[in-house]
Amino acid sequence: xxxxxxxxxxxxxxxxxxxxxxxxxxxxxxxxxxxxxxxxxxxxxxxxxxxxxxxxxxxxxxxxxxxxxxxxxxxxxxxxxxxxxxxxxxxxxxxxxxxxxxxxxxxxxxxxxxxxxxxxxxxxxxxxxxxxxxxxxxxxxxxxxxxxxxxxxxxxxxxxxxxxxxxxxxxxxxxxxxxxxxxxxxxxxxxxxxxxxxxxxxxxxxxxxxxxxxxxxxxxxxxxxxxxxxxxxxxxxxxxxxxxxxxxxxxx
Amino acid sequence: xxxxxxxxxxxxxxxxxxxxxxxxxxxxxxxxxxxxxxxxxxxxxxxxxxxxxxxxxxxxxxxxxxxxxxxxxxxxxxxxxxxxxxxxxxxxxxxxxxxxxxxxxxxxxxxxxxxxxxxxxxxxxxxxxxxxxxxxxxxxxxxxxxxxxxxxxxxxxxxxxxxxxxxxxxxxxxxxxxxxxxxxxxxxxxxxxxxxxxxxxxxxxxxxxxxxxxxxxxxxxxxxxxxxxxxxxxxxxxxxxxxxxxxxxxxxxxxxxxxxxxxxxxxxxxxxxxxxxxxxxxxxxxxxxxxxxxxxxxxxxxxxxxxxxxxxxxxxxxxxxxxxxxxxxxxxxxxxxxxxxxxxxxxxxxxxxxxxxxxxxxxxxxxxxxxxxxxxxxxxxxxxxxxxxxxxxxxxxxxxxxxxxxxxxxxxxxxxxxxxxxxxxxxxxxxxxxxxxxxxxxx
Numbered sequence: 001x002x003x004x005x006x007x008x009x010x011x012x013x014x015x016x017x018x019x020x021x022x023x024x025x026x027x028x029x030x031x032x033x034x035x036x037x038x039x040x041x042x043x044x045x046x047x048x049x050x051x052x053x054x055x056x057x058x059x060x061x062x063x064x065x066x067x068x069x070x071x072x073x074x075x076x077x078x079x080x081x082x083x084x085x086x087x088x089x090x091x092x093x094x095x096x097x098x099x100x101x102x103x104x105x106x107x108x109x110x111x112x113x114x115x116x117x118x119x120x121x122x123x124x125x126x127x128x129x130x131x132x133x134x135x136x137x138x139x140x141x142x143x144x145x146x147x148x149x150x151x152x153x154x155x156x157x158x159x160x161x162x163x164x165x166x167x168x169x170x171x172x173x174x175x176x177x178x179x180x181x182x183x184x185x186x187x188x189x190x191x192x193x194x195x196x197x198x199x200x201x202x203x204x205x206x207x208x209x210x211x212x213x214x215x216x217x218x219x220x221x222x223x224x225x226x227x228x229x230x231x232x233x234x235x236x237x238x239x240x241x242x243x244x245x246x247x248x249x250x251x252x
Numbered sequence: 253x254x255x256x257x258x259x260x261x262x263x264x265x266x267x268x269x270x271x272x273x274x275x276x277x278x279x280x281x282x283x284x285x286x287x288x289x290x291x292x293x294x295x296x297x298x299x300x301x302x303x304x305x306x307x308x309x310x311x312x313x314x315x316x317x318x319x320x321x322x323x324x325x326x327x328x329x330x331x332x333x334x335x336x337x338x339x340x341x342x343x344x345x346x347x348x349x350x351x352x353x354x355x356x357x358x359x360x361x362x363x364x365x366x367x368x369x370x371x372x373x374x375x376x377x378x379x380x381x382x383x384x385x386x387x388x389x390x391x392x393x394x395x396x397x398x399x400x401x402x403x404x405x406x407x408x409x410x411x412x413x414x415x416x417x418x419x420x421x422x423x424x425x426x427x428x429x430x431x432x433x434x435x436x437x438x439x440x441x442x443x444x445x446x447x448x449x450x451x452x453x454x455x456x457x458x459x460x461x462x463x464x465x466x467x468x469x470x471x472x473x474x475x476x477x478x479x480x481x482x483x484x485x486x487x488x489x490x491x492x493x494x495x496x497x498x499x500x501x502x503x504x505x506x507x508x509x510x511x512x513x514x515x516x517x518x519x520x521x522x523x524x525x526x527x528x529x530x531x532x533x534x535x536x537x538x539x540x541x542x543x544x545x546x547x548x549x550x551x552x553x554x555x556x557x558x559x560x561x562x563x564x565x566x567x568x569x570x571x572x573x574x575x576x577x578x579x580x581x582x583x584x585x586x587x588x589x590x591x592x593x594x595x596x597x598x599x600x601x602x603x604x605x606x607x608x609x610x611x612x613x614x615x616x617x618x619x620x621x622x623x624x625x626x627x628x629x630x631x632x633x634x635x636x637x638x639x640x641x642x643x644x645x646x647x648x649x650x651x652x653x654x655x656x657x658x659x660x661x662x663x664x665x666x667x668x669x670x671x672x673x674x675x676x677x678x679x680x681x682x683x684x685x686x687x688x689x690x691x692x693x694x695x
Binding site: 094100101105109 | 646655661668
């Protein structure tokens with residue numbers, strides 16, 4: 001069986017600084033992988049490289065998504081194939097209404113996959129249903145994307161996009177940052193509803209707290225650009241007690 | 253001809269002089285109009301075409317950019333009228349009254365002159381000129397420099413245009429859309445002068461669009477003279493979508509009364525060389541003026557927006573907001589001047605110009621000026637130039653939106669900020685549609 005995502009010996013740098021140094025990771029359909037690690041380990045770089053953010057140079061290795069070379073695809077092609085990155089800091093886009101953005105995104109993906117575009121009333125109905133589940137005020141959908149939204153609202157909005165676009169692989173970059181416990185529960189609940197046998201997830205986090213709500217199948221420790229340890233969900237608890245200091249020496 | 257001051261020397265200048273000599277007896281008008289034409293042509297002849305050493309034309313050297321003088325356009329033929337009948341279809345339906353001017357000649361047969369609202373009259377300028385009405389010379393002296401060359405040429409040559417009069421207190425509900433259409437295979441010179449006299453307490457919306465054939469290097473010089481009475485309201489939108497080789501020189505002269513509301517919007521998407529100049533005088537107290545514009549430029553287009561707004565009475569507020577999106581090797585120019593006279597205390601004026609560069613070759617020239625003689629005022633100006641935000645573009649692409657479409661969304665958002673300030677929905681829709689059409693043509 002082809003893995004959903006297969007990362008082999010991935011090396012990447014930005015501005016001449018080496019960030020990823022031979023990272024290997026395989027995610028199968030239906031699995032949730034947590035990636036934990038200290039600041040500066042390369043967690044966000046990994047998420048950006050998977051989504052195709054410009055500015056990173058891939059200096060070695062490869063990434064196969066359903067057996068296809070991810071680096072041959074532009075960011076929008078990756079999205080249409082089913083890669084979704086929930087941003088740690090979702091961007092504000094003045095002048096673009098949230099609903100306009102959602103429609104453009106969904107229909108661009110459907111078009112690229114050769115599917116029929118969703119009509120405006122159908123889209124509105126679907127978005128409203130999802131917004132309700134995530135406790136998003138429908139009035140927010142008319143407002144410019146993320147402009148003036150609180151940290152919690154932005155993360156709910158990311159979750160709404162994920163639910164609407166129904167990706168095959170969700171990469172959640174520090175989804176817990178800037179969230180209070182109530183917002184965290186709402187967002188985690190939204191993510192859990194997307195768990196399915198057809199979908200894989202990578203949950204990147206610095207703290208174990210998020211993993212109480214989104215329970216992973218596998219936990220990895222990322223340090224100095226490589227996976228240095230892999231275990232079950234207990235590993236996260238153990239890290240909470242011991243911290244990351246031990247891995248920082250090991251990686252150096 | 254007067255020798256010594258500035259000898260006429262370029263091919264275009266010589267051509268204009270020859271054209272004037274040949275045409276002056278055939279141009280419409282009685283003796284007063286003929287005298288105003290002669291004086292205007294003399295003003296032009298003394299200085300010649302404006303060039304870069306004139307501060308007001310620093311970035312648009314017409315002497316260099318205007319290679320030759322085209323023959324004056326004749327009366328439109330059947331083919332031109334047929335083209336004009338289909339004009340303006342790239343705009344959405346404005347629900348407006350269509351008034352059509354073809355190759356500089358008012359075309360009543362193509363214009364909707366039925367059921368004019370009470371207090372509204374619309375007629376051809378030529379008709380007013382023949383009656384020797386002083387429309388070409390009335391009250392212009394205080395509005396702009398005496399020797400403004402583009403308007404001088406317009407006064408010398410304008411054969412027709414539209415005269416709109418709105419009686420005091422009349423509320424004209426249906427917008428009026430003036431379509432200036434150029435059609436035909438031979439490149440011609442087209443001079444039009446239009447006049448809008450809006451009485452006290454009256455209100456009207458005026459859309460003015462200019463379009464023409466793609467490959468022809470025709471030349472348009474179009475002027476609009478506005479007199480807005482006390483407590484009156486005018487919403488004016490001008491759309492320049494001339495053909496890709498055309499030269500368009502436009503002048504707006506506006507004299508605004510007290511407690512009035514004047515909204516003007518300039519939208520430039522077409523033409524090879526465009527100069528859109530506006531001279532606005534807030535003559536009465538406590539008036540509110542909002543003057544904005546958007547230029548969407550590509551290829552080797554050169555578009556110059558030059559604005560001069562004079563606060564001549566106390567307590568008025570003006571907002572000037574201009575945005576330019578400049579792609580490929582195009583050039584955008586913005587010159588904006590706010591002048592506050594000594595008696596115009598409590599003036600509140602703010603000007604902002606922003607440009608978005610979409611290519612390394614694109615260029616923007618911005619020159620804001622404040623000239624303040626009153627001591628109790630609030631005035632400010634700002635200018636920015638930047639490129640599309642790569643982070644925002646990546647965010648959109650990461651959601652599946654292709655690069656060009658992501659750029660289009662961001663450009664729409666950039667210009668939408670100004671378009672959204674327009675009060676009437678139909679006008680907003682018209683400009684959003686024009687923006688979409690431009691984005692659609694972008695490769």
